[in-house]
Amino acid sequence: MNFFNTIAVGFKEVWAHKFRSMLTMLGIILGVASLVAMSALVKGMENGMKETMVAMGGADKVLIEAQAVPAYQEHRADESTGRTLFDVEALRLNAPMLKLVSPEMEIRGPILTRGEKMVNPSECVGVWPEVLEMNLHTLRHGRFFTAMDEESASSVCVIGTGIRDDLFGSPEKVGYEIVPIGELIEVNGQPFTIVGMLEHYEGEQEKKERELAKKVADETKSGPTRMKGWGRRGGWAFWRKNYTLFMPLNTAWLRFRASTGTNNVPDPRLSDIDVKVADFESLESSIQQARNVLMMTHKGLEDFNFRTQENQLDSINLQIKNARLSGGIIAGISLLVGGIGIMNIMLASINERIREIGLCKALGATGLAIFTQILVESVVIAVLGAALGLVASNGLVELLVLVAPSQNAPVITPEAMGIAVAFSIGVGILAGFLPAIKAAKLNPIQALRYE
Amino acid sequence: MALVEVRNISKIYHLGGEEIRALDDVSLDIGSGEFISIIGPSGSGKSTLMHILGCLDTPTKGTITLDGTMIQDASQRQLAGIRNKKIGFVFQFFNLLPKLNVLQNVELPMIYGGQSSRERKERAMEALKMVELENRSKHRPSQLSGGQQQRVAIARSLVNDPRIILADEPTGNLDSHTGENILKLFRNLSEEGRTIILVTHDPEIAAVTPRKIEIRDGKVATKLDAKLAGLDRSISNGMGGH
Ligand SMILES: Nc1ncnc2c1ncn2[C@@H]1O[C@H](COP(=O)(O)OP(=O)(O)O)[C@@H](O)[C@H]1O
Ligand SMILES: [Mg+2]
Numbered sequence: 001m002n003f004f005n006t007i008a009v010g011f012k013e014v015w016a017h018k019f020r021s022m023l024t025m026l027g028i029i030l031g032v033a034s035l036v037a038m039s040a041l042v043k044g045m046e047n048g049m050k051e052t053m054v055a056m057g058g059a060d061k062v063l064i065e066a067q068a069v070p071a072y073q074e075h076r077a078d079e080s081t082g083r084t085l086f087d088v089e090a091l092r093l094n095a096p097m098l099k100l101v102s103p104e105m106e107i108r109g110p111i112l113t114r115g116e117k118m119v120n121p122s123e124c125v126g127v128w129p130e131v132l133e134m135n136l137h138t139l140r141h142g143r144f145f146t147a148m149d150e151e152s153a154s155s156v157c158v159i160g161t162g163i164r165d166d167l168f169g170s171p172e173k174v175g176y177e178i179v180p181i182g183e184l185i186e187v188n189g190q191p192f193t194i195v196g197m198l199e200h201y202e203g204e205q206e207k208k209e210r211e212l213a214k215k216v217a218d219e220t221k222s223g224p225t226r227m228k229g230w231g232r233r234g235g236w237a238f239w240r241k242n243y244t245l246f247m248p249l250n251t252a253w254l255r256f257r258a259s260t261g262t263n264n265v266p267d268p269r270l271s272d273i274d275v276k277v278a279d280f281e282s283l284e285s286s287i288q289q290a291r292n293v294l295m296m297t298h299k300g301l302e303d304f305n306f307r308t309q310e311n312q313l314d315s316i317n318l319q320i321k322n323a324r325l326s327g328g329i330i331a332g333i334s335l336l337v338g339g340i341g342i343m344n345i346m347l348a349s350i351n352e353r354i355r356e357i358g359l360c361k362a363l364g365a366t367g368l369a370i371f372t373q374i375l376v377e378s379v380v381i382a383v384l385g386a387a388l389g390l391v392a393s394n395g396l397v398e399l400l401v402l403v404a405p406s407q408n409a410p411v412i413t414p415e416a417m418g419i420a421v422a423f424s425i426g427v428g429i430l431a432g433f434l435p436a437i438k439a440a441k442l443n444p445i446q447a448l449r450y451e
Numbered sequence: 452m453a454l455v456e457v458r459n460i461s462k463i464y465h466l467g468g469e470e471i472r473a474l475d476d477v478s479l480d481i482g483s484g485e486f487i488s489i490i491g492p493s494g495s496g497k498s499t500l501m502h503i504l505g506c507l508d509t510p511t512k513g514t515i516t517l518d519g520t521m522i523q524d525a526s527q528r529q530l531a532g533i534r535n536k537k538i539g540f541v542f543q544f545f546n547l548l549p550k551l552n553v554l555q556n557v558e559l560p561m562i563y564g565g566q567s568s569r570e571r572k573e574r575a576m577e578a579l580k581m582v583e584l585e586n587r588s589k590h591r592p593s594q595l596s597g598g599q600q601q602r603v604a605i606a607r608s609l610v611n612d613p614r615i616i617l618a619d620e621p622t623g624n625l626d627s628h629t630g631e632n633i634l635k636l637f638r639n640l641s642e643e644g645r646t647i648i649l650v651t652h653d654p655e656i657a658a659v660t661p662r663k664i665e666i667r668d669g670k671v672a673t674k675l676d677a678k679l680a681g682l683d684r685s686i687s688n689g690m691g692g693h
Binding site (some may be wrong): 005016359361363 | 505528535565611
């Protein structure tokens with residue numbers, strides 16, 4: 001009996017019991033659908049997180065964080081000066097393994113105003129031009145700060161597009177892009193001139209949506225604008241970048257910290273020192289070098305700490321792994337249940353067909369032919385279930401997006417579909433094995449006598 | 452050498468410690484082209500003998516040679532092949548598959564024989580012609596009468612051109628008129644030179660076959676029961692004239 005024939009007969013047998021087969025497939029359908037949908041969600045998450053990673057400055061960025069003085073140095077806690085420009089200069093001069101050192105001085109509780117309009121920026125910081133390369137910013141319009149701006153602490157600023165949107169109007173609302181170079185805005189009541197504006201940052205998904213919205217808007221330019229998904233457009237990292245205001249570091253120090261520090265005491269501490277290593281391969285030794293330098297400037301007081309994006313990457317990977325594992329477990333259980341369902345139905349089907357099997361054996365069917373036939377039938381059920389499951393997974397993903405929208409659009413990958421189908425086939429084979437052996441071993445005489 | 456050589460076979464079943472000798476030291480030869488009926492009371496071992504002749508079962512003791520092959524040494528796989536190529540079965544309850552049509556039912560043995568689909572169709576139609584059912588090839592078994600179903604089953608048994616046709620009570624489930632038609636069909640096949648073995652307890656059928664073997668308590672009876680063998684004129688009246 002040729003194999004093609006066997007498969008055709010298998011399909012016929014399944015088709016003869018449509019409803020029963022359908023019910024049997026349900027477990028496999030659910031298993032495949034949840035496997036594919038889960039991995040689509042995880043893939044979307046992964047894409048989103050990778051984008052976020054890049055938006056936050058890439059993998060070679062290292063943050064030097066303030067940390068509480070360790071317990072064994074507790075008695076010297078009041079000597080701690082925090083991170084200052086001293087450290088920055090020392091690192092620039094004495095840590096050649098760093099290619100970039102970017103200090104940031106944050107202005108606390110910033111409010112930006114222009115006439116009646118007001119916005120809270122995500123970041124309002126005094127910086128050096130290094131910040132552009134450090135945080136992977138692109139200046140789209142105007143200029144960045146000059147040495148002159150830094151030296152004279154000029155009241156100039158560079159803003160992100162989010163701040164422009166809120167204070168001057170967004171392109172979506174106005175219909176064209178406003179570039180407010182030369183305009184005045186107030187930062188906590190002090191007038192600043194805008195000299196530059198950054199690029200608009202967005203994720204892949206957001207970009208697609210925006211372009212689609214634009215197309216739709218072109219067709220029907222009426223009706224209220226609607227927010228989709230979470231209140232904030234785009235991912236957190238992109239939102240943060242778009243709502244950034246930069247000013248020269250010296251401006252931040254002289255205009256905000258020197259005169260209006262905490263309790264009117266000047267506060268020269270930096271809010272951030274970010275560094276990039278020259279060679280990512282020697283990340284460890286580069287950090288060690290920077291640590292040595294800082295140990296000098298901090299008089300051996302370990303009130304700082306290095307945080308690499310690698311740590312972040314690890315935690316992202318861990319999250320992805322966990323999501324994948326839990327999805328896999330759910331899908332695995334569904335497939336297992338599906339397999340048990342198939343085995344059950346195959347056993348019942350063999351019982352119904354004892355006479356038929358006996359007859360086939362009397363007519364010359366070998367045990368192997370019977371075995372193959374039952375196994376193929378079981379696999380046919382599993383494969384049909386898998387096919388329906390793939391269809392269902394598309395629906396499931398749409399449903400998930402509908403009930404729980406996020407900026408990380410799920411991505412159905414061919415690999416996930418392949419794995420799901422392969423697993424289903426495996427389940428079909430495993431589930432069919434026992435019934436197939438049982439059928440193959442059937443004694444034809446007893447089978448023919450069976451009523 | 453005879454087509455079938457049965458030598459001292461016994462078939463012993465064990466039921467709850469009790470030994471049942473379904474066949475007890477049976478020896479017989481069947482030549483090519485013979486038309487034989489196996490008769491005997493119910494429970495005497497006729498079906499058991501037929502199963503062994505048909506390679507569905509193997510004897511507990513003794514040897515059996517079919518067309519030169521020693522059956523008791525054959526593997527399950529070889530037995531399946533012998534059943535497929537050399538033996539045609541006809542059963543009391545027809546045993547057609549209800550979900551296949553007539554043609555597909557007749558094709559079934561060839562599917563396990565591995566013939567091409569074109570050849571299968573041709574030969575199945577030929578076999579259906581022999582039983583005069585070629586115009587019913589697309590019907591389902593359930594749409595046919597009992598006699599027609601049995602003719603389909605006979606077509607199925609013929610389709611691989613076997614050396615022996617074994618029929619276990621082929622008319623047992625039919626009315627006497629239909630049974631006669633089936634019997635006529637077997638006689639025609641026998642006249643074409645086929646070897647046919649009918650298992651029956653019907654004396655009218657036994658009367659038709661030139662050779663009769665009576666099984667009694669698992670043994671071949673040395674002297675035939677006249678009544679069972681259809682030798683009693685008062686019963687077989689009208690049948691002997693053919
Ligand atoms: N599988 C079996 N297990 C136990 N006893 C059996 C089995 N098959 C047949 N027998 C016994 O063997 C004897 C012969 O049976 P069988 O060949 O079917 O008789 P017949 O066909 O002549 O009516 C009977 O006594 C029957 O009970
Ligand atoms: Mg019987």
